[in-house]
Amino acid sequence: MSKRLTPKGARTGRRPGTSTTRAEILEAARTSFAELGYDRTSVRGVAAKAGVDPALVHRFYGSKDDLLAAALTVALNPGERIPELMEGDASALGERVVRYFLSVWEQSPSREVLIGMLRSAATNERAAAQLRRFFGREVLGRIAAQLGHEDAELRATLAGSQLLGLAMARYIIRFDPIASADPQAIVAAIAPTLQRYLTEELG
């Protein structure tokens, strides 16, 4: 994700390249993606928000797409969360996946970062490509690899389609009653769908 983890001679930045600065840059990126979406976020804007030189943002995180991947990684933590989901009782996998999804979407600022991302992906092909890359590799790819079925990738994207639709209906277009339904009702309704897509006979 980052081109170089430890900046060498970060003298061009207005602040020294401490881990505080790294965290501040990431926080500025999260805020920017959440408030402005992908299209209107820039490395320059993130640098200004964090009070550092754009070169330091580039050095720590690389391009805007790398910054987005970093922001999504913080929001979703797929490297830890997906392996956790895939462990444990296989018959409750669908429920664990929908609970994970809600845990991310029902809190700020993850929700706003994801809303900004989804809005941009609906209208901007480069943002859509970035979403395909991130979710394909970090989320759906990890799930598919663990499933190990022959049609695991189709199964993972079917589950992804239900979750994407839930995100659109509940958080973006806000169709009632799904927008205001209790999270428990959402879990009860959606978990068997994901369970079937991921582990049962597809027909």
Added chain:
Amino acid sequence: MSKRLTPKGARTGRRPGTSTTRAEILEAARTSFAELGYDRTSVRGVAAKAGVDPALVHRFYGSKDDLLAAALTVALNPGERIPELMEGDASALGERVVRYFLSVWEQSPSREVLIGMLRSAATNERAAAQLRRFFGREVLGRIAAQLGHEDAELRATLAGSQLLGLAMARYIIRFDPIASADPQAIVAAIAPTLQRYLTEELG
């Protein structure tokens, strides 16, 4: 949908208010929503495309939102199609719904009108409100009314969330393999989900 079905003394229009003109205005609106989306479509632009006075567009169809409703009605034909879907073997309702959905999305220009609409709804609250209104009343509302369950509206929006996610994943963000899967595979995978949401125990 239209403020007045028969224009009275349509002398301000450059053409007489024939049914051909009505059809041409609607076709111009469909093209505009498909190519420009909701945000950038205007009554004035539709009038220019159809070669008529904007006053005639207003007289035939009312506002931009009414034009959109007319374009969506042509694309989806819910007044005829939804009652057809709800008749017949209740155990195949999910399959009929997903086949109807694909019949609309797999052909032009319905697909482009819906893509334009969904893109706008993701980013523009007024377009989202219009989508909620149209789908809530014309599509999900008709389904819910026929289902007659106590939780029929939640069931209809759950089915809507899966179809919305399928549209996003297959036609807008284009996640493979769901984007390139054979329609038959989509029907086989999605029909049982809709069947459960609409008719079975939700848990």
